[in-house]
Amino acid sequence: DPHLNIMYMYSHSILSCLQRPHQYSYPSIFIYGHRSSGKSHVLHVLLKELELPHAPVSCVECVSVALLFEQVLLSFFGADAASLLPRSPSLSDFVRVYRNQCSQSPAEQTRYIVMEKAELLRDADANLLPALLRLQELVEDNVTVILLSEIVWDKFRPNTGCFEPLLLHFPDYSKGELQHILSHDRHPSYSAEFYSSYINILLGVFYSVCRDLRELRHLPHAMNVAFTCFCVSSVKETDTHKLWRNMEPHLKKAMQTVYLREVSSLQWEKMQQMEEKESGALRGLSAHTHVELPYYSKFLLIAAYLASYNPARTDKRFFLKHHGKIRKTNFLKKNEKTSNHLLGPKPFPLDRLLAIFYSVVDSRVAPTASIFSQISSLVTLQLLTQVSHDDQLDAPKYKCAVSMDFICAISRTVNFEIVNYLYDFL
Amino acid sequence: NLWPSIFQGCFVFKPSAKKKKTALSLDFQQINNHQQNMFCLCKALQDELNRNILDSLLDFTRKCSSTRQHSDWASQMRASEIPTAALVLGVNVPDHDMTFQSLSDLLQQSVTPHVASVQAKECGALKHLMKRVLERLMDTVVDDEDEEEAEQTSAQLNKSVHCSLSTLCAWYNAKTKVSPPGKKRCSHVGDDLQSPPLVIIFKDLEAFNPRVLQDFILICSRYIERLPLMFIFGIATSPSTIQHMLPHSVSSLLCIELFQSLSCTQHLATVIDKLILTPQFPFKLNGKVMQVLISIFLYHDFSVRNFIKGIQLALLEHFHSQPLSVLCCKKKAALLNVMHLGPQDLERIRQLQSFKRYVEKQDPQEQVNLFTDDTHLKEVCQKLIKNLRQYHKNYYPILRCLHTLTSSLPRYPLGKQIRELHLICLDKNIWENEDYQSAMKLLKMLAKDQLILEDMLSKFKQLDSKSDSSTPYFAFTLGYVEDSITSPVKNLQKKTDLFQLQKTLLEMNESRRSKKLSPFEALRNEALEFIDSLVKSHLSAPESQTLNEVCYYTSSATVRRHLNATPRTSIQAALNIPYYYLQNDRLKTEDGIVSNAAPDICIVYKLHLECGRLINLYDWLEAYSTVVSAAEGNDPELMFLSLFSSARFIRAVSELEFLGFIKSTKQKTDHVARLTWGGC
Numbered sequence A: 001d002p003h004l005n006i007m008y009m010y011s012h013s014i015l016s017c018l019q020r021p022h023q024y025s026y027p028s029i030f031i032y033g034h035r036s037s038g039k040s041h042v043l044h045v046l047l048k049e050l051e052l053p054h055a056p057v058s059c060v061e062c063v064s065v066a067l068l069f070e071q072v073l074l075s076f077f078g079a080d081a082a083s084l085l086p087r088s089p090s091l092s093d094f095v096r097v098y099r100n101q102c103s104q105s106p107a108e109q110t111r112y113i114v115m116e117k118a119e120l121l122r123d124a125d126a127n128l129l130p131a132l133l134r135l136q137e138l139v140e141d142n143v144t145v146i147l148l149s150e151i152v153w154d155k156f157r158p159n160t161g162c163f164e165p166l167l168l169h170f171p172d173y174s175k176g177e178l179q180h181i182l183s184h185d186r187h188p189s190y191s192a193e194f195y196s197s198y199i200n201i202l203l204g205v206f207y208s209v210c211r212d213l214r215e216l217r218h219l220p221h222a223m224n225v226a227f228t229c230f231c232v233s234s235v236k237e238t239d240t241h242k243l244w245r246n247m248e249p250h251l252k253k254a255m256q257t258v259y260l261r262e263v264s265s266l267q268w269e270k271m272q273q274m275e276e277k278e279s280g281a282l283r284g285l286s287a288h289t290h291v292e293l294p295y296y297s298k299f300l301l302i303a304a305y306l307a308s309y310n311p312a313r314t315d316k317r318f319f320l321k322h323h324g325k326i327r328k329t330n331f332l333k334k335n336e337k338t339s340n341h342l343l344g345p346k347p348f349p350l351d352r353l354l355a356i357f358y359s360v361v362d363s364r365v366a367p368t369a370s371i372f373s374q375i376s377s378l379v380t381l382q383l384l385t386q387v388s389h390d391d392q393l394d395a396p397k398y399k400c401a402v403s404m405d406f407i408c409a410i411s412r413t414v415n416f417e418i419v420n421y422l423y424d425f426l
Numbered sequence B: 001n002l003w004p005s006i007f008q009g010c011f012v013f014k015p016s017a018k019k020k021k022t023a024l025s026l027d028f029q030q031i032n033n034h035q036q037n038m039f040c041l042c043k044a045l046q047d048e049l050n051r052n053i054l055d056s057l058l059d060f061t062r063k064c065s066s067t068r069q070h071s072d073w074a075s076q077m078r079a080s081e082i083p084t085a086a087l088v089l090g091v092n093v094p095d096h097d098m099t100f101q102s103l104s105d106l107l108q109q110s111v112t113p114h115v116a117s118v119q120a121k122e123c124g125a126l127k128h129l130m131k132r133v134l135e136r137l138m139d140t141v142v143d144d145e146d147e148e149e150a151e152q153t154s155a156q157l158n159k160s161v162h163c164s165l166s167t168l169c170a171w172y173n174a175k176t177k178v179s180p181p182g183k184k185r186c187s188h189v190g191d192d193l194q195s196p197p198l199v200i201i202f203k204d205l206e207a208f209n210p211r212v213l214q215d216f217i218l219i220c221s222r223y224i225e226r227l228p229l230m231f232i233f234g235i236a237t238s239p240s241t242i243q244h245m246l247p248h249s250v251s252s253l254l255c256i257e258l259f260q261s262l263s264c265t266q267h268l269a270t271v272i273d274k275l276i277l278t279p280q281f282p283f284k285l286n287g288k289v290m291q292v293l294i295s296i297f298l299y300h301d302f303s304v305r306n307f308i309k310g311i312q313l314a315l316l317e318h319f320h321s322q323p324l325s326v327l328c329c330k331k332k333a334a335l336l337n338v339m340h341l342g343p344q345d346l347e348r349i350r351q352l353q354s355f356k357r358y359v360e361k362q363d364p365q366e367q368v369n370l371f372t373d374d375t376h377l378k379e380v381c382q383k384l385i386k387n388l389r390q391y392h393k394n395y396y397p398i399l400r401c402l403h404t405l406t407s408s409l410p411r412y413p414l415g416k417q418i419r420e421l422h423l424i425c426l427d428k429n430i431w432e433n434e435d436y437q438s439a440m441k442l443l444k445m446l447a448k449d450q451l452i453l454e455d456m457l458s459k460f461k462q463l464d465s466k467s468d469s470s471t472p473y474f475a476f477t478l479g480y481v482e483d484s485i486t487s488p489v490k491n492l493q494k495k496t497d498l499f500q501l502q503k504t505l506l507e508m509n510e511s512r513r514s515k516k517l518s519p520f521e522a523l524r525n526e527a528l529e530f531i532d533s534l535v536k537s538h539l540s541a542p543e544s545q546t547l548n549e550v551c552y553y554t555s556s557a558t559v560r561r562h563l564n565a566t567p568r569t570s571i572q573a574a575l576n577i578p579y580y581y582l583q584n585d586r587l588k589t590e591d592g593i594v595s596n597a598a599p600d601i602c603i604v605y606k607l608h609l610e611c612g613r614l615i616n617l618y619d620w621l622e623a624y625s626t627v628v629s630a631a632e633g634n635d636p637e638l639m640f641l642s643l644f645s646s647a648r649f650i651r652a653v654s655e656l657e658f659l660g661f662i663k664s665t666k667q668k669t670d671h672v673a674r675l676t677w678g679g680c
Helices: A002-006 A008-018 A039-049 A065-077 A079-083 A091-104 A118-123 A128-133 A135-139 A175-184 A192-206 A213-222 A224-233 A240-257 A265-273 A276-281 A295-309 A312-319 A350-360 A369-380 A404-413 B003-007 B015-019 B028-069 B073-078 B093-110 B126-139 B147-160 B165-177 B210-223 B240-245 B264-275 B287-301 B304-321 B323-327 B331-339 B343-351 B353-361 B364-372 B374-406 B418-427 B434-446 B450-470 B472-482 B490-513 B517-538 B556-563 B567-576 B578-582 B600-609 B617-632 B636-641 B643-658
Strands: A028-033 A054-058 A111-116 A143-149 A166-170 A384-386 A397-400 B082-088 B115-118 B198-202 B229-235 B254-260 B614-616 B662-664 B671-674
Touching: A008 A039, A028 A039, A039 A111, A039 A143, A054 A065, A065 A079, A065 A091, A091 A135, A111 A118, A118 A128, A118 A143, A128 A135, A128 A143, A135 A143, A175 A192, A175 A213, A192 A213, A192 A240, A295 A350, A295 A369, A295 A397, A295 A404, A295 B287, A312 A350, A350 A369, A350 A397, A369 A384, A369 B287, B028 B082, B028 B093, B028 B229, B028 B254, B028 B264, B028 B304, B082 B210, B093 B115, B093 B198, B093 B229, B093 B304, B115 B126, B126 B165, B126 B198, B126 B210, B165 B210, B210 B229, B210 B240, B229 B240, B264 B304, B264 B418, B287 B304, B287 B418, B287 B556, B304 B556, B323 B331, B323 B343, B331 B374, B343 B353, B343 B374, B353 B364, B364 B374, B374 B418, B374 B434, B374 B517, B434 B517, B567 B578, B567 B600, B600 B617, B600 B643, B614 B617, B617 B643, B643 B662
Parallel strands: A028 A143, A028 A166, A054 A111, A111 A143, B082 B229, B082 B254, B115 B198, B198 B229
Antiparallel strands: A384 A397, B614 B671, B662 B671
16 A cells, blocks of 8 residues: 555554554554545554454544444444443443443453544543543553544643643655655556656646645546547657646646636536537636626625725715715824725624615615515625624624625626725725 | 415415405406416426426436446546535525425436435534434435324434434445335336435525534545435525635535526516416506516515515405406406396496596497496497407517517617516507607618518517417417418407518518618518507507406505515504504594504604604603693693503603614613604
């Protein structure tokens, strides 16, 4: 396995931990490293190869501790043991059941509990993490808890102190290692050498922007069609220079779309199968930003934007017909030199939104129920966000959550010059 | 009785009010038929409109589940991604339910029995989302006996086994291992699919908590090798929300494909085309009601469903409020109903504005006859009803004809959409409209362009074929025409004209090619004059038609009140004029005067209108006691002191505060601040 080869050193150190299964091992091991640095993969392969009893648990999946306990018991002692747990079990329930069970079937080898995404344990009950770290003592069994995390141990340590686990660090893969791993899942019809030079070219382009193995693995097969096209046409497989020249434009294009998942790999493939001329038609996810809104919703959104980005005391200047001569300098406070657009949207009360709305919209609008329901539907569409709590019926506060470009596009459709009304652009 | 089931929840007023029999007993069957026809048509339309997108979605699911079973290199590499369809539906959220319903129905029919749809409001936390998904996926196989029982079993299931995807995994394996023919549910589903996919539909993606969604996707991706999961995201705004909600690490677990549905304005255009611009339904809306419905759609909600509901409301109101609406039905039934009209109804007919206008045009003897002889009146009515139907039959083809001519003119003098033209026509006679005249002038200049001519020719042909398919008897008519049997019926004549028009246009085309300009111009003018005459004879405003009141619903105020409620105005009306709602004669007053007998809150409200921004509570109480004591004939001094009255006053004030007219202020103690502007 390429991962194991590369991670030889680390797997070696894990192995040394796992080696003597009949003796008690260290109660807890903490393994950390960046995403897709091979932590769980290496561990799983090792545990499987050595045929050690283990319980893999994903902390994301365990929405309650009950699920966690259940999965551990299930994989160590079978379904009967898991059903012994009471409803909403506490930690001591778990320990009790575990001890019961392991007295009936004592461990011949060390049992391992592998907890993925252990950083979520920090949000769980305060006693869970310390207890897991010295579970061996609590249940009096030869059990080791292995925590896998992307965060260093320092961020875990509870302030009441706890048992210190054995720390292991998985460093990121180097470029050479990445190439080695990626070459491993080559298409069966190409020679290893050729495929590896192809990977080399890919890495040359993408390594500077992305070092995530998972992402990089997704690329070669997304580029597959272009690659096969080339392979069919080219005569010599060894001509890497020619390969590069053929692949380069495809890679550039892929950098913008496939890498960002603007276009799914399936669509990308289809797109490449189509002729070059048509491929322009397929646009990425972020290309579709236009949103069609009812007329008054547009104005409500515009009003919300103005309320969010203009200071309330300038409303008089913008929305009163005879405001006299108020220049920007008149109400410019000293500390207000920074643009409001840099500071982000500010919350505003409903009253202010409606007041601006009525002065902005060109016709007389009755304050009907549907105007108010439009505000709440804008909130569900995430174009506005409610700042105050849901329960607060009296004077709710909102923020506008759309970008400048978006609001400009919207106001263009209703012939409203929004820039004239924004304090920042005076 | 289908009545309640169709209207459940649509209308505010009570069903008992509807059943109140009017003088002429309403034929409920008739309204029912109307309703059902319309309803079926709407449903069919909806399905038709969504067909494309639903079909492509179905294809997508099929393809995804079939590629899973392939073992070629590319699909193996993609196996770790969850296939996801991003379905962009537009902001008209109320309409989406129907789409999702038919989508999940279709999926269950043809792809997989395992479909679960979830809404954001029922999935606040990951636990809930998980539970809903499991319940719905596994419920699909629970024998459909009693609903409650099914719920119970699922509840038990969730008690004994914690809801995690591993449970689902076990269930799915057990399910697929059992050979499908044994199960009645699966027998017709996917013979080609050994493992039908599990489809999870997120109806409103925007409203989901991003955190919950991320975790759920992470969990699902752990199981993707064992479970053929599939997502469908219902998106109301734009696909980029996916990127806003999900970080790259999560969205890279999905293989997203985009599906864009028809825009709601196109949807509305089709609905109007099929439901309103057709002589098929005798029930019609007048210009103002149409205007109200369309503006609610365009200005407020973009919801086609609400638009259809508005039509339903109008229809109901029409049959409820207009006794003569018995005549608003299919031709045969209408003619029959005329014969059954009672004397009271005949009197109502005589009172109709349009009928009076008609009578004035008749000679004196006829006038007397119409007013005295009931049987004669019935005969005349039959004739008039026939005329009205004829008018409608001619109106719509000519409307479309005019629209095709004018819709491509610069600056759209008669509107871009046919509904705008229809509104103009409903309002008054169109040839009196300035825009119409300018359009005609434009046409006379424009027609020189050969391209446009050919364009229009094709459009006319389309129109022809359209009406061909929609009204089978039109083909029949054409046959008649070709056999050169001239028929006295106006309709036939008109159809012939359309046919001839086409010919003339063709001829014009040819003349253009042969560079003979002057004959071309002559022909063009001739054709336009001909169209003009058609318009003048057939596109007159419906109000000029005799007996139009039978078919046209006119009360736009009612529709507006019901569909576009103004709570604030109603509250103010109630406070200002309590008589309006309470209907108690003691409360009748002149404008602006507080009746002493009015409820406390009304008195307090009226008094507070006279104050400035800050109101002194003591003065207010004083004024209040004066008014109330005058009503009860007590001595004001005594009254003022009485605890009872001040308690009533305080209650009224707090009610006002609750309604949002005043609030307590910290600027001055024993003062409250007014929150509304304007005095009496």
